[in-house]
Amino acid sequence: MxxxxxxxxxxxxxxxxxxxxxxxxxxxxxxxxxxxxxxxxxxxxGDPGLPHHYAGVYFIASGSFIKIGEAVDPYERMRPFHTGNPHGLELLHVIARDSKYARQRLENELHRRFNHLRLPDHREWFQNHPELTVFISSTCSEECYP
The missing domain is CATH 1.10.287 (Helix Hairpins)
Incomplete structure (x- = not known):
């Protein structure tokens, strides 16, 4: 993270x-x-590299919420969410996908899968629920998410 x-x-x-x-x-x-x-x-x-610095579907934690979205550079995508955010942001994981079409398809699939955890009136923010965190940790091959 x-x-x-x-x-x-x-x-x-x-x-x-x-x-x-x-x-x-x-x-x-x-x-x-x-x-x-x-x-x-x-x-x-140390090395200037960062974990999960590649295109894909990302999971960003902020307080008790998790955002599921897609981006070519998830760290740059965090920039607009960081401003005025009292909780801070943490990139939990990125599922790598090269093409925009593949990223959008996976993002939509995950939004449907976790629809019951979606915050009211928020398209991409979900409750930090064990079901979601178990999914994130199980997909993280780099074992970066405890």
Missing amino acids: TTYGEYQDRKRLAGRYRREIRSYGTHGDPTEAMIEAESTVFGCF
């Missing part, structure tokens, strides 16, 4: 990393430049 704040921190570091790489110019070994830039920017923070 990754919070939106962790995503923002890593995104800033990744930007610094790219700027650091560019500062080396075209002289010298590019592999050496990447290694040097990585140690300069990331230090002990």
Whole structure:
């Protein structure tokens, strides 16, 4: 599970990393430049990669609610929900799907499956119910969701 704040921190570091790489110019070994830039920017923070940073159907937790939606970049999709949200956001899992059609089909299927947990007057927000959390944990092959 990754919070939106962790995503923002890593995104800033990744930007610094790219700027650091560019500062080396075209002289010298590019592999050496990447290694040097990585140690300069990331230090002990680690790899800039994030779990579930790929296109698919996502599950985002906010307080006692879970949003089921589809996006090419789930972390960027979290941005509008983060503003004014008192509970914070956590990306629980993403079921990878490359094509928009496949993502939309799976999203609609999951919305129908968990329709009884849907919040009134909310299209994509559901109650954080054990039935939904068990489904999320069972589909997470990376064992990222406890």
